[in-house]
Amino acid sequence: MIRISIDAMGGDHGPEVTLPSLVRVVERRPDVRFLIFGREEAVLPVLDRLPRLKEVSTFAHCDVAVRMDDKPSQALRQGRWKSSMWRAIEAVKSGEADACISAGNTGALMAMSKFCLRTMADIERPAIAAIWPTIRSQSVVLDVGATIGADAQQLVDFAILGAALANALFDIERPTVGLLNVGVEEIKGQEEVKEAGRMLREAQLATMRYEGFVEGDDIGKGTVDVVVTEGFSGNIALKAAEGTARQISTYLREAMSRTLMARIGYLFARGAFERLREKMDVRKTNGGVFLGLKGIVVKSHGGADEEGFAAAVELGYEMVRSGVFDKTRATLDLFHARKPAAVAGHIASNA
Structure with missing residues (x-):
């Protein structure tokens, strides 16, 4: 099984796009499993509508969602250990996940990835x-x-x-x-x-x-x-x-x-x-693949639709597989x- 952690709160659309896109990935990649991080009030109503995804996913509540206009230093200071973005990256560091995917703030994602995973x-x-x-x-x-x-x-x-x-x-x-x-x-x-x-x-x-x-x-x-x-x-x-x-x-x-x-x-x-x-x-x-880190992180375009976010997830999948x-x-x-x-x-x- 290939395990992928998802920052469900990232991007312009949040769980309404990130979660349905994962259903497309499951249909094409049956050996994938997801660790989903986000606010339960935003994630669970969508996840309950997607039983196929729910079967292959584990959800963890996070208090903080990094905003698209947050400065990287601000997001790193306020979002460490509490945000869905940090938790998704940390899952790669701990070995719970093989790759992390987020459509969130690029600067914040890079800053957190460098701080958490470190460079090679x-x-x-x-x-x-x-x-x-x-x-x-x-x-x-x-x-x-x-x-x-x-x-x-x-x-x-x-x-x-x-x-x-x-x-x-x-x-x-x-x-x-x-x-x-x-x-x-x-x-x-x-x-x-x-x-x-x-x-x-x-x-x-x-x-x-x-x-x-x-x-x-x-x-x-x-x-x-x-x-x-x-x-x-x-x-x-x-x-x-x-x-x-x-x-x-x-x-x-x-x-x-x-x-x-x-x-x-x-x-x-x-x-x-x-x-x-x-x-x-x-x-x-x-x-976009973050190369040079001690772990795999893929950044999706913030405005991606379901097919676009699914493509980013599958890119992370292929990086692990290969x-x-x-x-x-x-x-x-x-x-x-x-x-x-x-x-x-x-x-x-x-x-």
């Missing part, structure tokens, strides 16, 4: 990784919001974390990795990015293939399996892609309903349009054991 050895800052649909298939993009600005070593760490995730989720023996930059030429970009590229080239890790710099349009092309950047540009890229997908969907709906001939044409091409809509559905790839944590730890150990000259020089310069 050799990892200074965790990253949020997104699973990105591409022309080829899917890619891992990180960081998409956890770290604003990053030095060369942190970018290298992100590359290692992302490659381990791609290896586990996509079953790729040596994922290809690229550093997001303003051009593919080695002379372009910030010094941190160029230094990270040199470190990855010299490392020559057996667990990944470093392909050099990639540009923004390479993300959607699927040029590499893992795209590495810092959180400021990564978050902008993520939000821009989601907005573009919705924009194109709106254009298509308007075009297909504008005239009688357009509506008739839609009927003939309905299957093709349905496949297009499926590929552009941002709900299918909902879920052994992401152990593979990440093994890759990090390999990299730091070899201590390439670039890494050693970087550490010495920052000592």
Whole structure:
């Protein structure tokens, strides 16, 4: 059985969305079990309407629900040991759960996760990784919001974390990795990015293939399996892609309903349009993975509907099933054991 803890109070909709979404997961993943944390007055009336979910769940009452507009420091100070978010994370630390899923306040979730679970050895800052649909298939993009600005070593760490995730989720023996930059030429970009590229080239890790710099349009092309950047540009890229997908969907709906001939044409091409809509559905790839922690935490979009939150839960399920944590730890150990000259020089310069 794979056990997943749920912060039922997180997100814009709370238990009215988080709990029904779990029914969808149970139907597709019969070996899953849930530990649900939240306020009983909000959770139990919904849970009582879902007998299939109730059969495979354990509920624990929590006095506090972290609000979406709470500052991370405030949430950490007031919500520790009492909030549904903290209890869900703590269940992973204690071994009661294999992964934690929350649609709550991103900053608070990251702060509590770092404080409760701690980061892996050799990892200074965790990253949020997104699973990105591409022309080829899917890619891992990180960081998409956890770290604003990053030095060369942190970018290298992100590359290692992302490659381990791609290896586990996509079953790729040596994922290809690229550093997001303003051009593919080695002379372009910030010094941190160029230094990270040199470190990855010299490392020559057996667990990944470093392909050099990639540009923004390479993300959607699927040029590499893992795209590495810092959180400021990564978050902008993520939000821009989601907005573009919705924009194109709106254009298509308007075009297909504008005239009688357009509506008739839609009927003939309905299957093709349905496949297009499926590929552009941002709900299918909902879920940001907190990588670099001593435990699995997945952040769902706060405004996710039932299908979107279910996708985030299933992402956590797949991470447990595929052994992401152990593979990440093994890759990090390999990299730091070899201590390439670039890494050693970087550490010495920052000592």
